[in-house]
Amino acid sequence: MNKIILIAFLLVADAIFAQVGNENISFSTGNFFMRGNRPSTKEHTIDGTPYINGKDFTKVIIEGYSKNVQNLRYNAYDDEMEFKEGEDVYFTNKEEGLKIDFPTLKKTYQCLNYSYDNKNRFGYLVLLVENPKYSLFKKEKIELLKGEKSPNAYSKDANDYYAKQKDVYLIKKDNTFSKLPKNQKEFTNDFSLNKTEFDKFIKYNKLSFSKEEDLKKIIGYLNN
Secondary structure, eight states: OHHHHHHHHHHHHHHHHHHHHHHOOSSSSSOTTSOOOOOOOOSSOEESOSBTTOSSOBOOBOTTOOSOOOOBEEETTTTEEEEEETTEEEEOOOOTTOEEEEGGGTEEEEEEEEEETTEEEEEEEEEEEOOSSOEEEEEOOEEEEOOOOOSSTTSOOOOEEEEEOOOEEEEEETTEEEEOOSSHHHHHHHTTOOHHHHHHHHHHHTOOTTOHHHHHHHHHHHHO
């Protein structure tokens, strides 16, 4: 009897393993496309969009995934990558360190464990500068805000709505993340820079601390 039970258990386990293997549509050893949780269905109307780059699914390149890579889109509200299979939408499973390149968007996301504002997080950051010394990332944020109540009974309440928040720029050094300094003075102090040389570099190149492309050049200066 015990042998029969053991054989039955092994057959069921083998069937489950085979099913899971079929769901992994990549050739990677990871489980990125293993059909993670499905996005929750909101029961009320929400204005706006949770998608930074639009709601279309876009071709991606993922190192180590060579075949049947699904088109993806980034849900900034849920901080998840989504793919579509049939009529159903699924979240991918997050894998630490995985880079997802969106060629048409000229944008690369990386899944990382990181922290800022004294809170640990596990999710996607836009990779802007990659260097062993200093790397630069951008956190894209969308929040769900409550719609305003109508002041009278003759008009409708405003719907809840998705609102894009200000991007947060993070600098990484030795696996430690911190918010990027806000201005020239903070950069000089935080990184112990030669003030005269740094000021000259900023002025000569006409750089602004509010422009992303200029921030990348400033990080390049730190790395050099």
